[in-house]
Amino acid sequence: MNAIPSQEVASHCLQAFTQLVPVSQAAFYRVDRHLQARDFQLQGMSDDMHLDYLDNYRQFDPLQPRNCLSSGLTVVPLGLAMSRQPPRDSRRYQHFLQRYGVVDVVEVLAQRAGQPQAAISLLRTAGQGAFTGDQLAQLNALQSLLQMAVANMQPCEDALLELTPKERQIALLLRQGASNKQLAQELAVGLPTIKTHLINLFRKTGVSSRTELVVSLFL
Structure with missing residues (x-):
């Protein structure tokens, strides 16, 4: 099943x-x-x-x-x-x-x-x-x-569980291929805030790129 x-x-x-x-x-x-x-x-x-x-x-x-x-x-x-x-x-x-x-x-x-x-x-x-x-x-x-x-x-993977609700939202949007601009529009925040979230996501998951982040969390 x-x-x-x-x-x-x-x-x-x-x-x-x-x-x-x-x-x-x-x-x-x-x-x-x-x-x-x-x-x-x-x-x-x-x-x-x-x-x-x-x-x-x-x-x-x-x-x-x-x-x-x-x-x-x-x-x-x-x-x-x-x-x-x-x-x-x-x-x-x-x-x-x-x-x-x-x-x-x-x-x-x-x-x-x-x-x-x-x-x-x-x-x-x-x-x-x-x-x-x-x-x-x-x-x-x-x-x-x-x-x-x-x-x-x-x-649910442990790595995903450790993220904040906003970080998980960003991770799910990244899996769909969202750009920084699209992320900023979806979350109604500025681009600098999105960059900060991405830095924190990379640090928590031990990766250095969007592709590695999606693979780490979802594949």
């Missing part, structure tokens, strides 16, 4: 989960060998909120892959996860959620050989209320579908 691109898996899984269990925001992400969440695909979540999370609150998130793995569950409610970490960290994470009107979060994990491979984070606002017992049961049933989808997902 041919592997399925991760973006396609993410889109289908997000659509299925959010149609059956109403949420305000959702995110699909990969989990690397260091148990770090990578390659986020967002639904209904603003870039500002996501960047705020990554820059300021990620370390306080009780639903990080490592924490979810230690719970022994594949569907992990926020309340349970917060009870397993220091109260001060839970308060900081609650502050983040309150800033964006979120009252409840559930994480659904897919594992391979006992290790998380990908997950979906589901968030609800005050208008929707906390997840009910019936909804958690639905998510447990849906987890098996996520498990099957991730099993057929195209592996």
